[in-house]
Amino acid sequence: MSRRLKLVAQPHAKETMVALQAINLSRFYTMDGAASEVLSGLNFDVMPGELVCLLGPSGCGKTTLLKIIAGFIAPSSGKVLVKGRPVAKPGADRCVVFQEDALFPWLTVAENIAFGRKGRMPGKALAAEVDRYLEMVGLGPFRNYLPKQLSGGMKQRVALARVLILKPQLLLMDEPFGALDAQTREEMQTLLLALWDELGHTILFVTHDINEAIFLADRILIMDKNPGRVRREMVVPLPRPRKKESDAFHRFYRLIRSEL
Amino acid sequence: MPRLDRLLPWIFPLVLLVAWILVSATQMVPAYLLPSPGKVMHAAYHYVLGEPGSVPYAGRFFNDLQASLLRVVLGFGLAVLLGLPMGVLSGRLTVFQKLMSATINSVRAVPGICWLPLGLVWFGIGLRTTVFLVALAAFFPIYLNAAGGARQIDPILYQSGAMMGIGRFRGIFAILLPAAMPSILTGLRLGLGIAWAYLVLGELTGVSNGLGAIIMDARMLGRIDMIMVGIVAIAVMGRLSDDALKTGMKLCFKSARRVP
Numbered sequence: 001m002s003r004r005l006k007l008v009a010q011p012h013a014k015e016t017m018v019a020l021q022a023i024n025l026s027r028f029y030t031m032d033g034a035a036s037e038v039l040s041g042l043n044f045d046v047m048p049g050e051l052v053c054l055l056g057p058s059g060c061g062k063t064t065l066l067k068i069i070a071g072f073i074a075p076s077s078g079k080v081l082v083k084g085r086p087v088a089k090p091g092a093d094r095c096v097v098f099q100e101d102a103l104f105p106w107l108t109v110a111e112n113i114a115f116g117r118k119g120r121m122p123g124k125a126l127a128a129e130v131d132r133y134l135e136m137v138g139l140g141p142f143r144n145y146l147p148k149q150l151s152g153g154m155k156q157r158v159a160l161a162r163v164l165i166l167k168p169q170l171l172l173m174d175e176p177f178g179a180l181d182a183q184t185r186e187e188m189q190t191l192l193l194a195l196w197d198e199l200g201h202t203i204l205f206v207t208h209d210i211n212e213a214i215f216l217a218d219r220i221l222i223m224d225k226n227p228g229r230v231r232r233e234m235v236v237p238l239p240r241p242r243k244k245e246s247d248a249f250h251r252f253y254r255l256i257r258s259e260l
Numbered sequence: 261m262p263r264l265d266r267l268l269p270w271i272f273p274l275v276l277l278v279a280w281i282l283v284s285a286t287q288m289v290p291a292y293l294l295p296s297p298g299k300v301m302h303a304a305y306h307y308v309l310g311e312p313g314s315v316p317y318a319g320r321f322f323n324d325l326q327a328s329l330l331r332v333v334l335g336f337g338l339a340v341l342l343g344l345p346m347g348v349l350s351g352r353l354t355v356f357q358k359l360m361s362a363t364i365n366s367v368r369a370v371p372g373i374c375w376l377p378l379g380l381v382w383f384g385i386g387l388r389t390t391v392f393l394v395a396l397a398a399f400f401p402i403y404l405n406a407a408g409g410a411r412q413i414d415p416i417l418y419q420s421g422a423m424m425g426i427g428r429f430r431g432i433f434a435i436l437l438p439a440a441m442p443s444i445l446t447g448l449r450l451g452l453g454i455a456w457a458y459l460v461l462g463e464l465t466g467v468s469n470g471l472g473a474i475i476m477d478a479r480m481l482g483r484i485d486m487i488m489v490g491i492v493a494i495a496v497m498g499r500l501s502d503d504a505l506k507t508g509m510k511l512c513f514k515s516a517r518r519v520p
Contacts, residue, residue, distance in 0.1 A: 070419070089422075090419070090422035090423045091423070091425065092424055094423065095423050095424070096419070096420075096423050098419075098420070100416070102419070102420045103420075104417065105518065106438045106439070106441065106514055106517070107514065111514075116424030116425060116426075148518075162424070
């Protein structure tokens with residue numbers, strides 16, 4: 001686990017080490033003159049290289065929170081700091097893997113992956129880079145397919161590759177495997193952990209699936225709804241690779257279940 | 261199956277042709293109202309390949325075609341130049357849409373033939389009036405489809421672009437237009453079809469050459485066979501130009517390739 005060593009070797013003070021910081025985040029929506037509070041006074045930190053899962057029922061504002069961090073929408077109050085700098089607009093340092101299919105339907109797999117870096121590096125180097133990420137997500141033979149020709153799992157592999165190629169410091173994942181069948185979902189979770197181990201990104205992963213959260217996370221933030229806020233924070237004490245069938249896994253599952 | 265597929269489009273025209281042969285052979289309809297297919301074919305032969313001056317209309321086809329094609333291309337081109345940018349603008353900017361939609365929808369309800377007298381007064385008989393009518397008629401489908409296509413783009417595609425560092429200006433060409441391409445192409449094809457229809461309208465008014473002019477001229481001389489030749493010529497040209505448009509767009513734009 002070279003990632004952990006890197007983390008220990010960072011000589012900076014804690015303040016600059018935080019990869020992501022949410023400070024007193026609130027977000028209101030006004031509908032028919034009545035304001036409803038989606039997020040209320042949210043606070044949390046994510047350390048570099050950490051994989052944190054936001055776990056909560058649907059409607060608890062998880063997606064809203066992710067959109068604020070990504071810079072797509074602004075918070076009503078409070079702020080988000082990425083490496084200490086406040087977030088003002090979307091940027092390639094914080095990449096989102098969306099819940100549903102957000103690939104460009106007119107581009108092939110390889111073109112979708114190249115999209116964010118096109119024109120920003122020489123063509124040959126880009127082609128080599130695309131090849132590298134195609135292999136990484138296991139889509140080499142499908143490079144010339146259009147998104148509509150791919151299965152749901154393959155589409156999410158493309159979605160992953162097209163942001164990984166941007167080498168973001170922070171990966172935001174919005175229930176990316178929620179729409180997949182159980183077996184594909186497990187494959188994708190394993191793939192994500194392998195890539196994380198290799199590349200060492202910081203990941204904030206939104207899910208409503210307790211098993212998924214326990215399988216993936218270093219730390220789980222359990223969210224409340226109406227209004228959305230972090231109710232509890234739990235470090236997952238299980239060693240990796242985690243076995244979903246193990247007793248320890250089940251015990252931890254029941255513990256979280258009782259929290260929800 | 262593929263053989264049947266290729267046959268299928270020809271079945272109905274063949275049935276029509278057989279019915280036509282039967283009707284004219286049995287004299288059910290007098291020949292001065294419906295000339296026989298042989299007579300029409302004879303007229304077509306002389307029109308396209310005959311020695312100029314040998315018989316009326318002989319050898320005039322390419323001259324007429326050239327004149328009509330020029331009018332269609334100019335009128336359609338003008339419609340694209342105005343309709344596409346205005347349509348996209350109205351699809352993306354609510355202000356622009358509100359500013360224009362009442363006007364455009366009222367003007368759209370005016371039948372094209374109402375513009376003919378005005379066109380004649382403004383532009384005189386000939387090229388300019390025809391181009392004016394063609395452009396006016398082709399504008400609306402192009403504008404409306406471009407607007408619809410631009411309006412219906414899934415915001416997630418913009419968000420994807422934004423997080424990959426695609427700015428607004430680049431986004432127009434990298435995301436907006438490709439995403440709206442299926443609608444844009446539909447609008448262009450409808451517009452081109454209407455362009456041929458209004459070409460005939462524009463040429464009905466005393467111009468001496470053009471496929472529409474031939475039809476009107478033949479009516480004056482009671483040459484029903486030549487009227488039918490003109491109709492078939494326009495049908496064939498409409499079809500060929502539609503194919504050319506589709507093929508051209510698919511060659512030029514990746515995003516047009518996924519359109520069936």
